[in-house]
Amino acid sequence: MRPSARAITLTVVSFAAVLITSYLIWVGWDATTGDPQTTLAPLSENARAVDDVYTLITILAGLVMIGVLTLTLAFAIIFRERPGREAQQIHGNPRLEVFWTLIPVIIVVAIAVPSFQVIVDTTGDAPDDSLEVVATGNQWWFEFEYPGLGVVTANELHLPVDRPVNVELRAGDVIHSFWVPQLSGKVDMVPGHNNRLWFTPEETGEYLGQCAEFCGTSHANMRFRVFVQTQEEFDQWVAEQAADALPAEGELAVAGEGIATTICAACHVIRGTNAAGQLGPDLTHFGSRTTLASGMFPNDTENLRAWLADPPDVKPGSKMPNLNLSDEQLDQLIAYLQGLD
Ligand code: HEC
Ligand SMILES: [Cu+2]
Incomplete structure (x- = not known):
């Protein structure tokens, strides 16, 4: 096969591979929308902000991919080997080099600015009326404490709907990570360094959370649930949880x-x-x-x-x-x- 034919074949094959991959991603995307651990169906403003950054990155990466493959294909055809045409040797082209350095810089900045903005927004100061929760990661379970309410529980976080919650993140042993894909971003729980994150659940229901930082043998078994309830249901839960243990009967x-x-x-x-x-x-x-x-x-x-x-x-x-x-x-x-x- 002549070199130019080979280049064209390779590019066409790449195009086909990209199309097939994109199709599979699309199918997967669709299939996960009903999945409780998907980040692609956000149900809080902060989770939506994270999702918007994903979308932006996917679009920019897609444009780069289409641009590069199209130019490769075009050049392989336009400049293919032809009788009587000698390859012309050139050395350096400052204008072109500045151009193709600037484009990636602009793309990286376009990704970085909204990314940092989301990090600052979701891990910065929570609104004043936020519910305070301290979440501690331990090998291999989560403790949830509500300092103002006298409640301590494990692995099941109850929250009232439509009220911001400010989660202080601690670790009892090694590094863990707090992640409720549909509600919050993902922030590490680091021993001796208290991180935090806040979000406002918008819909009542049950959400799945997961430790997202490898922390040892049962890391994959370190999950939790978030129950978003109406204010009345939440108040009743708090009243029950704040009480002492019921006396043994029987x-x-x-x-x-x-x-x-x-x-x-x-x-x-x-x-x-x-x-x-x-x-x-x-x-x-x-x-x-x-x-x-x-x-x-x-x-x-x-x-x-x-x-x-x-x-x-x-x-x-x-x-x-x-x-x-x-x-x-x-x-x-x-x-x-x-x-x-
Ligand atoms: C050496 C310490 C230790 C002793 C003693 C111990 N436990 Fe535990 N227990 C733990 C730890 C740590 C966990 C969390 C394990 C996990 O989820 O990975 C746990 C978890 C549990 C849980 C599950 C709690 C939940 O909400 O998931 C129950 C129930 C429990 N223990 C009951 C008992 C009972 C009953 C006894 C006495 C017979 C007992 N434990 C003795 C350390 C201990
Ligand atoms: Cu973990």
């Missing part, structure tokens, strides 16, 4: 409380009892949570039993050890924990 649960306030008290807080350990999630209202072990399992009897029997078996690396509990102890603990609404 023989099994009372026995379970006995175990929880001894063996488990080393690592867990159960407000209203003497359990005040700081290593694991606050269990005061564990029964009101819909999931278990950082969003890994639905919070039901079967999963709770498997969890208590051998945590690292169901969640690799889990910092809650296998405590070698007997079947009887498991029954008692389940009765007690499920009563902690």
Whole structure:
């Protein structure tokens, strides 16, 4: 094949590859719009601002791609090898070089300015009436504290709709990252350095969040949920969560409380009892949570039993050890924990 024919073939093949890839991206894009972890269906103003930057970058990158491929194809045809035409050797062309240096600079600036603007907007000062939440990443679960409201919970963040929330981001051990694709940007939780981010949820419903910074064995199992509720529902949730643990009812649960306030008290807080350990999630209202072990399992009897029997078996690396509990102890603990609404 002559060199010019080869160049033309290569360019045409590249064009075809790009078209096919673009089509696949388009199909994927479409398929993910119903996906709870998609960033392409933003449901808060700040998530929308992030999405707008993606769109801008995609358009600019697309223009570059079309421009480069078109010129390559055009040059391969126009300047192809022909009898009697010698390749002309030139050396340097300042005007052209300035031109093709300036274009990328302009593109980079066009991407950088809105990107930095979004970072400043979403991690800068939150509106004055914001709800304050402190989110702490731990290997491998999230703690959520509402300093003004006396509420501490784990892995399930409740928020009132249409009110800005200012999330202070902390880390208890290594670096984690807070990310609710449809609601917030993604900001790292760094030990000893408190970052923050704010957003305003606009629609009630359930949203998925995920640790987005590799943090060890069960990083992929470090998820959380955000429940955006009406103000009344949220107020009621706060009132329930701020209260001390309900007293154990029934023989099994009372026995379970006995175990929880001894063996488990080393690592867990159960407000209203003497359990005040700081290593694991606050269990005061564990029964009101819909999931278990950082969003890994639905919070039901079967999963709770498997969890208590051998945590690292169901969640690799889990910092809650296998405590070698007997079947009887498991029954008692389940009765007690499920009563902690
Ligand atoms: C050595 C510390 C330690 C001890 C002792 C301990 N836990 Fe845990 N527990 C943890 C840690 C850490 C987690 C978080 C694990 C994760 O999600 O990766 C946890 C998670 C849990 C959860 C899941 C909470 C949630 O919302 O997802 C339950 C329930 C629980 N523990 C119950 C108990 C009970 C009951 C006992 C006593 C029999 C106990 N734990 C003893 C450290 C401990
Ligand atoms: Cu992680």
